[in-house]
Amino acid sequence: MKKSAKKVISYRRRCLQLGQNTGLSHYILLAPKADSSK
Amino acid sequence: MKNAQQEQQSRYANTGFGPNFSVLDIGMPDTVAVIEPDSAYWALVSKDELGEALSGSLPVDFAERSEDFKKEMDALRFGLTPSAAYFNPTERCNLNCGYCYLPEEMRRDGITMTPEQLCDALERLLAYFKTVLPEGAKPQLIFHGSEPMVAREAMFAGIEKYSDRFHFGVQTNATLLDDEAIAFLTSHGVGIGLSLDAPKAEIANITRKNWNGTGYFDQVVAVIKKLVHYPALNVITTVTSANVGHITEMVDFYHELGVKVIMLNPVRCTRKGGQELKPDNDVMTENFIKALDRTHELYEKTGRKMVVANFANILAGVIAPTGRRLMCDISPCGGGRCFFAVAATGDLFPCSEFIGFPEYNGGNLFKDEIPKALTSAPFKEITGRKAEDIVPCANCAIRHFCGAPCPAEVKEVSGTVNAPSPFCQFYEEQARYAFRVIAQGREDAYLWDGFDDETEETYRWA
Numbered sequence: 198m199k200k201s202a203k204k205v206i207s208y209r210r211r212c213l214q215l216g217q218n219t220g221l222s223h224y225i226l227l228a229p230k231a232d233s234s235k
Numbered sequence: 236m237k238n239a240q241q242e243q244q245s246r247y248a249n250t251g252f253g254p255n256f257s258v259l260d261i262g263m264p265d266t267v268a269v270i271e272p273d274s275a276y277w278a279l280v281s282k283d284e285l286g287e288a289l290s291g292s293l294p295v296d297f298a299e300r301s302e303d304f305k306k307e308m309d310a311l312r313f314g315l316t317p318s319a320a321y322f323n324p325t326e327r328c329n330l331n332c333g334y335c336y337l338p339e340e341m342r343r344d345g346i347t348m349t350p351e352q353l354c355d356a357l358e359r360l361l362a363y364f365k366t367v368l369p370e371g372a373k374p375q376l377i378f379h380g381s382e383p384m385v386a387r388e389a390m391f392a393g394i395e396k397y398s399d400r401f402h403f404g405v406q407t408n409a410t411l412l413d414d415e416a417i418a419f420l421t422s423h424g425v426g427i428g429l430s431l432d433a434p435k436a437e438i439a440n441i442t443r444k445n446w447n448g449t450g451y452f453d454q455v456v457a458v459i460k461k462l463v464h465y466p467a468l469n470v471i472t473t474v475t476s477a478n479v480g481h482i483t484e485m486v487d488f489y490h491e492l493g494v495k496v497i498m499l500n501p502v503r504c505t506r507k508g509g510q511e512l513k514p515d516n517d518v519m520t521e522n523f524i525k526a527l528d529r530t531h532e533l534y535e536k537t538g539r540k541m542v543v544a545n546f547a548n549i550l551a552g553v554i555a556p557t558g559r560r561l562m563c564d565i566s567p568c569g570g571g572r573c574f575f576a577v578a579a580t581g582d583l584f585p586c587s588e589f590i591g592f593p594e595y596n597g598g599n600l601f602k603d604e605i606p607k608a609l610t611s612a613p614f615k616e617i618t619g620r621k622a623e624d625i626v627p628c629a630n631c632a633i634r635h636f637c638g639a640p641c642p643a644e645v646k647e648v649s650g651t652v653n654a655p656s657p658f659c660q661f662y663e664e665q666a667r668y669a670f671r672v673i674a675q676g677r678e679d680a681y682l683w684d685g686f687d688d689e690t691e692e693t694y695r696w697a
Contacts, residue, residue, distance in 0.1 A: 204281035205288065206673060207696040210555035211307060213689060215315070 248289045254297050256289060257632035261670040268632075268670045271297060274304035275556045275635040278696060279674050300694060308635065311557050312567060312621075316367040317609070319375035319574035320360055321587045324348045324386035324393075326579045330408050330451075333442045334473060334512050336505040336643070338591045342381055343446070346579050350392035356577060356600055357393050361400055363605040376401040377426075379576075379587055384411035386579075391419055398423045404467075406430075408443070409458040410451045417461055426467040431455045433478045434488035441477045442512065459492055469496040469544065475512035479519055482526045490533045490541050496683065498545045499526060501658050504644040505588050516660040523661065524668060527681070534680050542683045549662075550669040550681055552636050558690040560683075563640040564662070566622040570642065571597075571614040575605075583608040585617040588643035616652060617642050625653050636669070637662040 248256040248269075259268040261279075269278045269288055276297055280288040287293070326345020328335070335342065348356070357376070364374035376397075378390050384407050394403050404426030412420075420427055431452070433439035440450020462468045472478070472485055482499055489497050501519055504510040514522075527546055534540050545561070552559040562569025571585030578590050581600040589595035595617075598608030608614060620642050622634035631637070639645070639659075642652040656662060672681055 204284055205278050205293065205696050207276075207278035207694070208554070208692060209276070209304070209694040210558055210690040211693050212555060212557040213691055215311070215557045 246290070246294070248294045253294055254301065256294070256297075258285065258289075259632050259667070259670070261667045261674070263671060263674060266674050269293065270632045271301070271304075272632050272634055273308070274301055275308055275553075276301070276304050277553065277670070279670060296696065303693075308556060312565065312635075315573050317374075317572065317574055318364070318368060318372070319377065321377050321379045321574060321576040322356070322360075322383075323379055323381055323577065323579050323587065323590065324353055324383050324390050325381050327385045328380055328382040328408075329385060329410060329445060330382065330443060331446045332408075332444070334475060334502045334506070334509040336503055336509065336588050336591060337381060338506075341591065345381070347386045348389045348579050350389045352581075353386070353389040353393045354396055356581060357397050357401070359600055359605075360577070361397070373400065373402050375404065375574075377404040377406060379406045380408075381579075382408055382411065384408075384416065387411065387416065391416075394419075394423050394425060402426070404428065406471075408451070409455045410445075412458050414461075417458070421462070421465055424467065427462060427465065427469075429455060429459060429462070429468070429470045430473070431459065431470055432472050432475070433481050434484045435481075438478050438481055442473070442475055456492075459494065463493040466495075468494070469498065470494050471498045471500060473502050474499050474514060474519060474523070475502045476514045476518075477512060479514040479522050482522050483529045486526045486529045486533070486541070486543075490530070490537075490539070493539075494541060496542045496544055499523060499543055500545055501661060503588060503641060504648050504657050505641075506591065506647070509644070510648065513657065516658060519658065520661050520664045524664065527668060531677065531680050540680060540684075542681065544683065546665060546668070547682050549636060549665045550672060550678065551686065553666070553669050553673070554678065554682075555686075555690045556635065558686065563638060565635060565638040566625075566628075567618050567620050568638060568640060568642060571609060571618045575609065575614075585614050586641075586643065588641060589613075589617075592643070620652050625655055628655055633663065633666040636666045 247253045254271050257270045259270055261268050265282055266279050267282055269280050278293060325347035326341045327347060328342040383390055383405055406428040409429045431439060432442050436452035439452040444450045474482060502509045502512050504513055530541050530543055548559050548561045549564055552564055562573045576584040576587040576590060577600055582596045583598045583600055584590050584595050595613040597611035597614045622628035622639050625639055628634045628639045639656050645654050646652045648657050672678060
């Protein structure tokens, strides 16, 4: 079907590593790539 | 022959088999958000094309993907297993912050693990994580408190022994971080979170002070300066009625120091002290949005980004529901299912926020099997808490961008976990701000570096 609405922004992304190291609580954020400091 | 649903599902939104699209004002003159809450689908639509979006190609486009979106949300909400643990190596703290979620007697007189006890605990945790994580994936272990540096000897022994098997982090008040400790933590790649509540001592020291009432502003700032180039640093400001009017100054202050990742977390109302320091929602919202605007101004002016991670996580949750890093703003929250907390006694709780509440103890690391604790009644109360069971969240368009955090404070404030967040209005406005960021094409200015590499695009209206 031809998309008739022109002025629309909609997109979605997904995590490539869901469940491996995701899932921290609100008061903590390990900065990305913490291991890069090694 | 097509059945009735196949024939009709995509013709109109909001009737028959069509999708239930909520239309959300996002504070822009020409644009609204169209949201299908269950699947966390959204589209930003020009107001003059709204009719088309509700009865034209948008419902058709959505219908083709809705099952995939819903499966993804189910996997995120109900299909994960723990990959992290919060670990309190001591009950004690050298500070007595006004809003702490742990009982005072615990922080003043509590116990501290020995190196042997801590390493035994890590060994047990490692054995558990091996059973649930993919091969090669390292669990995260966050030393937390109370003040984990009170248990320095035990904590460092654990990091030294297990640094190749966990991703370690430590959340500390920074007052016990001497140069030797900094060198140890940074050389072992430990994520470091510090806490500072204001850009000047007279405000910062109101809430963060020791048992004699003395604050440590100068000392914390000195530590931030030493760590500012460390890639795994973040600094948390707990926003209270005492500092809420200063958080834009705080953004300037952190940016001037060179800090790259901060959090401006509204105080948790888990205990009376936090409840008494809660900023009003409208005041919190107004100041928080000014602070976010300021980070963008600074980015434009200097080219140097400073991420406000708690907002970035809301934005990430909109763009990539599974790409969020923090699991407070989704229901069920991460407590007890993505992570759990270990107290200095070995007692297991769904989250650190519950450590002061014995009724949420699901077992003991040294006596019980972890899976048994994870399926205990107190854990199941938290892991089963869904926005769909809460009024007004059940009918809220942004229920999967907010998650009605946090069950610990909600329980204390409302007497049940099935109630909305005390900061409901604040979350509404954060979601609206996130949609404005997307409408303006400014996502990169607010998201953490590496977000694009951690995620892949699965859908785009074109």
